[in-house]
Amino acid sequence: DTGVSQNPRHKITKRGQNVTFRCDPISEHNRLYWYRQTLGQGPEFLTYFQNEAQLEKSRLLSDRFSAERPKGSFSTLEIQRTEQGDSAMYLCASSLKGVSSYNEQFFGPGTRLTVL
């Protein structure tokens, strides 16, 4: 399977615990995005990497959230001291920056976080 993969698919944690999610993008893709989706809503942008550089972060990404993409391959999203409001589906997408003017993003299956 050469699509975007995310692990774990589901995570249940207690309030105050730290959690880490992983995203493996399509191998030749140099752009990687994290989005968050709550029930009944469309995904909202969290952060963006071009290769290993984190170039943009949303105001939604509080200081409890950190994302990395070492070596420009897989990415991790860590949430420290989780709160019930962090419960959501966390989606990762990747794309290839090219000479074309458009940028089709391919999404992974998501990690569903439940904070008790």
Next chain:
Amino acid sequence: SQQGEEDPQALSIQEGENATMNCSYKTSINNLQWYRQNSGRGLVHLILIRSNEREKHSGRLRVTLDTSKKSSSLLITASRAADTASYFCATENRMDSSYKLIFGSGTRLLVRP
């Protein structure tokens, strides 16, 4: 905050009928993309239409784009029960160097067998 507004929020049709969903947005765009999401799953890319295109077809899908009205529509012809899902439009904004997608709130489509 999300840019797009989709209409209707929910749509229920009989198998074989056509389904039309509309999307409005607020800023100048590079392109507009439509995605499908089955319950609790990831997003599947359906079709991308560039800002200089007015209509695009892919199988049973037809997408139109009116940049003067900042709106798009997705038509699914001859619907099937398997088309039951949520459908989202997403825009890539012209002035945004990250090329992130701004999603609407989605249309939940139910196709009754």
